[in-house]
Amino acid sequence: MDLQLKDKVVLVTAASRGLGAASARRFAEEGARVAISARDPNRIAETASAIAKDTNAQVTPIVGDVTKPDDADRMVQAVIDRWGRIDVLIVNAGGPPAGLFKDAKWEQWEAAAQLVLLSAVRLCQAAIPHMLNNDPPDRGSIVAITSYAARQPIEGLAISNSLKISVVGLMKSLANEYAAQGIRANSIAPGWTLTNRVKDIFNNRSQRNGTSFDQEAAKVTAQIPIGRIADPDEFADALVWLASPRASYVTGIILPVDGGITQSYL
Numbered sequence: 663m664d665l666q667l668k669d670k671v672v673l674v675t676a677a678s679r680g681l682g683a684a685s686a687r688r689f690a691e692e693g694a695r696v697a698i699s700a701r702d703p704n705r706i707a708e709t710a711s712a713i714a715k716d717t718n719a720q721v722t723p724i725v726g727d728v729t730k731p732d733d734a735d736r737m738v739q740a741v742i743d744r745w746g747r748i749d750v751l752i753v754n755a756g757g758p759p760a761g762l763f764k765d766a767k768w769e770q771w772e773a774a775a776q777l778v779l780l781s782a783v784r785l786c787q788a789a790i791p792h793m794l795n796n797d798p799p800d801r802g803s804i805v806a807i808t809s810y811a812a813r814q815p816i817e818g819l820a821i822s823n824s825l826k827i828s829v830v831g832l833m834k835s836l837a838n839e840y841a842a843q844g845i846r847a848n849s850i851a852p853g854w855t856l857t858n859r860v861k862d863i864f865n866n867r868s869q870r871n872g873t874s875f876d877q878e879a880a881k882v883t884a885q886i887p888i889g890r891i892a893d894p895d896e897f898a899d900a901l902v903w904l905a906s907p908r909a910s911y912v913t914g915i916i917l918p919v920d921g922g923i924t925q926s927y928l
């Protein structure tokens with residue numbers, strides 16, 4: 663299937679590694695022009711040049727912190743300055759700290775709200791006016807990377823459980839408000855996918871529990887009906903379809919890419 667992404671202009675935030683980087687690479691493979699952002703100048707430049715070299719696509723690194731509203735504006739403006747348009751916005755950020763409600767400090771809640779929800783709000787505020795300049799009927803598409811925690815709370819992730827669902831509310835609101843103007847907005851909900859973040863989680867748990875990395879991975883795997891942890895490329899395959907014009911009648915959804923771990927019907 664041709665995803666009709668050739669020459670589309672895509673911004674993927676928080677994309678020097680992990681799910682963001684895998685998604686950016688997939689867009690580049692489809693012939694899109696891709697901007698990727700993260701805080702570390704060296705890491706984002708390395709990721710951009712590796713993707714460009716492997717795919718021959720135009721890939722632009724942008725240095726920026728999604729928690730800073732001015733940086734979010736600047737990321738979108740850098741895309742407009744380079745290519746004069748934006749077709750796809752992938753809203754991504756690092757995950758908030760793990761922990762129980764009783765241990766989470768007020769400052770951590772405030773920082774996490776900035777990281778997870780307010781960064782998404784600001785990026786959408788910056789990108790949508792430019793998308794509205796695109797020709798109808800397909801003026802643009804927004805996908806927020808959330809988590810299966812948006813449907814089903816994960817033990818020991820009180821902050822994430824509370825905030826990921828707020829981003830789903832934002833995407834659903836945008837879907838309703840902008841559908842008639844040709845902009846789609848969706849959420850995608852990864853399950854356990856082997857990125858550095860997940861490796862860090864397993865390492866932390868193994869230190870806390872006096873177990874090995876493999877034992878911690880096995881405990882998680884036992885909860886997944888498909889029986890394994892995902893590869894980031896499997897997640898990216900689903901994301902590029904959802905963001906692409908080939909998902910033209912899909913808006914306001916949460917797409918689980920979780921090996922069946924989410925037990926909720928809706």
Ligand code: NAD
Nearest residue numbers: 676678679680681700727728756757809854855857858859
């Ligand atoms: P990761 O740690 O592998 O990558 C995170 C990326 O975000 C890195 O490139 C990092 O530099 C960047 N980043 C972090 N904070 C940033 C900031 N303030 N500004 C700009 N860039 C920033 O993480 P990941 O596994 O790819 O996770 C991405 C998102 O997906 C997170 O929100 C996470 O909670 C969610 N998620 C991941 C999984 C999984 O299994 N990997 C499962 C559910 C949800």
